[in-house]
Amino acid sequence: MNDETAYKVLTGTEFAALEAGRFEGAPVDLADGYIHLSTAAQLTGTVDRHFSGQNGLVVVTVDLAALGEAVRWEISRGGQKFPHLYGRLRMAAVTAHAPLARAADGSVELP
Template structure:
């Protein structure tokens, strides 16, 4: 299992995480009872499947070793995905990039964002 994973956030969710220091989850996370993350080899498929055509996104790289409550569980196609049972603290974010997901699902990094430790 990878020691890092990715969370795709809207700009508003990113701003909230920055301001509050923690993220309880997007609506889908709250409905499912855990925060959905993607391993490095899964993030492109996640972006294409759930965020195609969006240009208001942030790709946050998360250090899983700084989190409690991470479980790798089967999801899409039986793949194991990292799920966080609890809030995502800003202190676990090691890198963030503004992200555009094209209409056909391709990911384009727009710029790096500041992550203060």
């Protein structure tokens, strides 16, 4: 597990809000009280489960070190530890972003 990098999938509207400094979280994040992030190994499963059939998605790479103690690794889907951000995701913590794309094997390509 790479404890330094995580990924967040955003709609185009959510990404625009992030760029403008107004992203408070997706509806599921707001409901759960933290921003859901995924590791590289978890990203394809997250997209398949929660974003199936959606277009215009953006994947952002998040520098977890920049977020400090606001990140907690907690047990979630399938007993795996996922990074959860208890605080705002700011563009300053995003190191890369790209439209969601799939590799030939169906996996989500990392930005």
